[in-house]
Amino acid sequence: MTPEALQGAPNTADALKIDITDGSLKGKLTFTAPDYTFGGSPLTGNLSYEVTVDGTVSETGTIAAGATKTVEVEATTAGFHTLGVTTSNSTGKSPVRELKAWFGKDTPSAVTNMRLTSDNTGLTLSWDAPTQGVNGGYIDAAALRYTIVRQPDNVIVATSQTATTFSEPFTASGTGVWYDVTPEADGLTGPTTSSPKALTGGAMSVPYSENFDNSSANDFFTVIDVRKDGKTWEFVYDEDYNEGDMQCKYSSENAKDDWLISPPIRLESGRLYNISLDVRARSGSLYPETMAIMMATAATAEAMKADNAVTVMEEQTFRSSRFTTVTNLVQVPADGIYYIGIHATTKADSDVLAIDNLKVTQEAGSNAPAAVTDIKIVPNPDGSEGLTLTFTTPSLSIAGNNLRSLSKVEIYRGETVVHTVAPVEPGKTYTWYDATPAKGLNTYDLRAFDGDLRGLAGTASGFSGFDVPGRPRNVRVTEKDGFVGLSWEAPTEGEQGGVFDKNDLSYIVLDSESNIITRVRDNDIQLGDITVRHELSGGRSLGA
Structure with a gap:
C-alpha cells in the first residue's frame, strides 16, 4: 500500500x-x-x-x-x-x-416556529424567517419573499409577501384550516412548511358530526391517558368496510381511565342539544365495556370531573359487539365553548372499546315530538339488496305532553332525506321499504314533525345484502373414552345483523394453536383440543 x-x-x-x-x-x-x-x-x-x-x-x-x-x-x-x-x-x-x-447565494431554508391562532373574527399566522440557506450558505434577508397557501382548499392567499405575519377573516365557523408557507430569495425557492391546524371561529358550530373515517379527525381531538400506560384511544381504519373509528385499547394490569375529548363546540344557553354516539364492545358480552360522557369548558380530565361539568351520559355498560347508538338531550348553563369528553372506564384485562359517529344537533325545543321508537330493520331473506323499516311514531312531545297531531316522518340515510312518510298520526306503526340501500351496513335517522317542529331522531342500522355469518352459539365440549366431543348451534344471523345463506354454511375447526384441522358441515364432531370458526363454503365470506 x-x-x-x-x-x-x-x-x-x-x-x-x-x-x-x-x-x-x-x-x-x-x-x-x-x-x-x-x-x-x-x-x-x-x-x-x-x-x-x-x-x-x-x-x-x-x-x-x-x-x-x-x-x-x-x-x-x-x-x-x-x-x-x-x-x-x-x-x-x-x-x-x-x-x-x-x-454564492443559497436557496432559503424553511421557515420555522409557525404559529396559527383563531378567534371569533379571523385567523392569524406568524413564523420565523430563515437565517441561512438549505446548504448552510448565505441568503439575503432583505430579498426574502413568501407565498402563502390556505389549506385544505389550496387557495393562494398571498404572494411576494415580505412580512412574517398574515391575517384574514373567516367566512364559516368550525372549519379546520392550515397554511403552507414557501420562502423565496433572489429567484431561489425554498422548501414549503405547513402550519399547525386551527378551527375558524375558534370552535365547531352546530350541527356538528364526526364519522372518524379519516385520520385527520384526530387533529382536533384530545386524548388523555390518565394512567400513562400507553393503552389509550387511537384511530383505527377498517379497509374491509372502508370506514374508521376510535378505539380504546386495554391493559392487562390497569383499568381504563382514558379520555377522548372533542374539538371545541360553540353552544348557547336556553337551547336544547341532542348528543349521540355509536358505541360497541369488541368482544361483546365476553368482555363488556364501560364508559361515561361528560361536557365541560376545557379539554382536560380535571374539567370533566369538576362540579360544574355537564353529565351527558352516566357510566354505562355495553355488552354488544355491534355498534349501539346512545343519545341524550343536554342544555348548557351559559353561552360559550364546550368540549365533549368520552371517558373509558372498563376494568383491567378486558378488551377494546370502540366509538363512532359523534353528533351534536340542535332540537326545536321541548314542544317538538319525542323520538320515533320501535324501529326494526329487516333485510331481504334471499340476501338481495333491500331493507324493510318498521317504526312507531311518538305520542308525546319532548316535554312529555300528549301530541294532538303529526304531519310527517322524514327518514334520513346519512344527512340525506331518502323518504317522507305522510300523513301520519301519533302512536301509530308504519312501514317503508328501501329498495336502494347501500350494500353493507346502513344507518337511518327517523324524525317526526309537528308542523315546523322537528322531533328527536330515532336511529337504527340494518345490513343490506349477504352478511358475514355470526358466531356459533352454545358451543359445548365433552370428553368420553379418551375423545373430546365438540358440538354447537348454527348462527342465526350475520355478524352485523344481516342474513347469510344457511344452506351454504360450513365450519372451520382449529386446534389450540389456530392450525386448521378440518372443514365440516355438521354441528357435532370428535377431535382433540379445538376451537371453531365458520364460513360460507361458497367462499363469499368468513366469520370469526
Whole structure:
C-alpha cells in the first residue's frame, strides 16, 4: 500500500477556514502550515504551498512551518466547491487537506416556529424567517419573499409577501384550516412548511358530526391517558368496510381511565342539544365495556370531573359487539365553548372499546315530538339488496305532553332525506321499504314533525345484502373414552345483523394453536383440543 506521503515530507495543513461575504463567489481561505513531518519529526524553515479550487490550482507560494496564511479563492458558479491545501519541501509533498464550502447565494431554508391562532373574527399566522440557506450558505434577508397557501382548499392567499405575519377573516365557523408557507430569495425557492391546524371561529358550530373515517379527525381531538400506560384511544381504519373509528385499547394490569375529548363546540344557553354516539364492545358480552360522557369548558380530565361539568351520559355498560347508538338531550348553563369528553372506564384485562359517529344537533325545543321508537330493520331473506323499516311514531312531545297531531316522518340515510312518510298520526306503526340501500351496513335517522317542529331522531342500522355469518352459539365440549366431543348451534344471523345463506354454511375447526384441522358441515364432531370458526363454503365470506 502506497503511503500518503514520505516520512520526511510535511504533514497536512491545519485549521482551514473560509470567509465568504454576502453570497459572493470570492472568499478568503485561512490555513496553518504543518510544523511536523509526516513521520512525526519537528519541521522548520520555509515550505511551498498550493491552494486548489475543485482540483484546479488557484494560488502557490511559500510559508514558514507552523505559520498561518490567508489567501483569496474564487469559484466560477454558485454551489458547493472543494478547497484543497498542500505543502511541500525538498523531501516531498504533504497529503491534501480539504474543505467543502458553499459559494454564492443559497436557496432559503424553511421557515420555522409557525404559529396559527383563531378567534371569533379571523385567523392569524406568524413564523420565523430563515437565517441561512438549505446548504448552510448565505441568503439575503432583505430579498426574502413568501407565498402563502390556505389549506385544505389550496387557495393562494398571498404572494411576494415580505412580512412574517398574515391575517384574514373567516367566512364559516368550525372549519379546520392550515397554511403552507414557501420562502423565496433572489429567484431561489425554498422548501414549503405547513402550519399547525386551527378551527375558524375558534370552535365547531352546530350541527356538528364526526364519522372518524379519516385520520385527520384526530387533529382536533384530545386524548388523555390518565394512567400513562400507553393503552389509550387511537384511530383505527377498517379497509374491509372502508370506514374508521376510535378505539380504546386495554391493559392487562390497569383499568381504563382514558379520555377522548372533542374539538371545541360553540353552544348557547336556553337551547336544547341532542348528543349521540355509536358505541360497541369488541368482544361483546365476553368482555363488556364501560364508559361515561361528560361536557365541560376545557379539554382536560380535571374539567370533566369538576362540579360544574355537564353529565351527558352516566357510566354505562355495553355488552354488544355491534355498534349501539346512545343519545341524550343536554342544555348548557351559559353561552360559550364546550368540549365533549368520552371517558373509558372498563376494568383491567378486558378488551377494546370502540366509538363512532359523534353528533351534536340542535332540537326545536321541548314542544317538538319525542323520538320515533320501535324501529326494526329487516333485510331481504334471499340476501338481495333491500331493507324493510318498521317504526312507531311518538305520542308525546319532548316535554312529555300528549301530541294532538303529526304531519310527517322524514327518514334520513346519512344527512340525506331518502323518504317522507305522510300523513301520519301519533302512536301509530308504519312501514317503508328501501329498495336502494347501500350494500353493507346502513344507518337511518327517523324524525317526526309537528308542523315546523322537528322531533328527536330515532336511529337504527340494518345490513343490506349477504352478511358475514355470526358466531356459533352454545358451543359445548365433552370428553368420553379418551375423545373430546365438540358440538354447537348454527348462527342465526350475520355478524352485523344481516342474513347469510344457511344452506351454504360450513365450519372451520382449529386446534389450540389456530392450525386448521378440518372443514365440516355438521354441528357435532370428535377431535382433540379445538376451537371453531365458520364460513360460507361458497367462499363469499368468513366469520370469526
